[in-house]
Amino acid sequence: MNKTTQLYEGKAKKVYSTDIEGVYIVDYKDDATAFNGEKKGTILGKGIINNKITNHLMKLVESKGVPTHFIKQLSDRETAVKAVTIIPIEVIVRNIAAGSLSKRLGLPEGTKLAHTVLEFCYKDDSLGDPMINEYHALAINIATQEEMDVISKYAFMVNDILTEYLKEVNIELVDFKLEFGKTLDGTIILADEISPDTCRFWDCVTHEKLDKDRFRRDLGGVEDAYHEILNRLMGE
Ligand code: TMP
Numbered sequence: 001m002n003k004t005t006q007l008y009e010g011k012a013k014k015v016y017s018t019d020i021e022g023v024y025i026v027d028y029k030d031d032a033t034a035f036n037g038e039k040k041g042t043i044l045g046k047g048i049i050n051n052k053i054t055n056h057l058m059k060l061v062e063s064k065g066v067p068t069h070f071i072k073q074l075s076d077r078e079t080a081v082k083a084v085t086i087i088p089i090e091v092i093v094r095n096i097a098a099g100s101l102s103k104r105l106g107l108p109e110g111t112k113l114a115h116t117v118l119e120f121c122y123k124d125d126s127l128g129d130p131m132i133n134e135y136h137a138l139a140i141n142i143a144t145q146e147e148m149d150v151i152s153k154y155a156f157m158v159n160d161i162l163t164e165y166l167k168e169v170n171i172e173l174v175d176f177k178l179e180f181g182k183t184l185d186g187t188i189i190l191a192d193e194i195s196p197d198t199c200r201f202w203d204c205v206t207h208e209k210l211d212k213d214r215f216r217r218d219l220g221g222v223e224d225a226y227h228e229i230l231n232r233l234m235g236e
């Protein structure tokens with residue numbers, strides 16, 4: 001399989017078309033950004049680690065009934081995925097208050113939520129990814145009601161699968177962000193990544209942050225945290 005055209009360059013990944021119909025290649029970078037690109041940096045080795053962790057977790061959720069774009073890892077940084085059009089909605093699931101939810105609702109970080117929270121943001125950098133609800137998604141024609149139902153169902157399934165799995169390696173799944181895509185025949189599948197860039201992972205016992213918050217908040221030990229997650233998940 002060969003890359004043909006670069007279709008997209010995001011903050012953390014590039015996406016290429018290939019000479020195989022319906023297959024793209026994702027290429028993970030070490031670039032890190034935060035606050036809608038205002039803060040920029042590099043996390044050495046991040047691309048390699050996020051490629052591995054994402055594929056590991058995509059395979060897990062796929063095996064438990066959530067369809068994903070994963071096909072095959074090709075190299076340290078590259079993975080073949082099913083070609084999709086990304087639905088421009090960031091789907092956020094929260095189990096414990098942190099980050100923007102803590103700010104918005106005045107809840108101290110670490111407060112256990114009495115019910116899982118599902119949020120949607122409209123994926124548009126020029127608008128700063130504003131929070132929306134299902135009505136907005138329907139109103140601006142970015143998804144249908146049936147698609148929102150499927151996305152919500154899959155998001156809760158991913159939460160249950162990952163929460164249970166991560167508990168075994170002493171990681172608390174605080175919150176995370178998913179993106180879904182649509183294949184040519186209209187099927188909704190999980191796309192993008194599941195990594196320390198897009199999830200909050202805390203050590204169950206010490207509550208140490210083992211994710212991109214270490215970069216966002218200048219906490220130090222960023223690379224070590226990514227390695228620690230890789231090690232706990234895959235023994236590497
Ligand atoms: P938040 O508390 O800043 O809204 O973040 C919620 C979750 O979403 C957290 O796990 C980090 C993830 N996230 C992304 O993956 N991309 C983003 O651009 C933002 C703002 C958050």
Ligand code: ASP
Pocket residue numbers: 011033034035036037038197212216
């Ligand atoms: N996607 C965010 C950015 O704007 C990064 C983040 O906070 O995860 O750069």
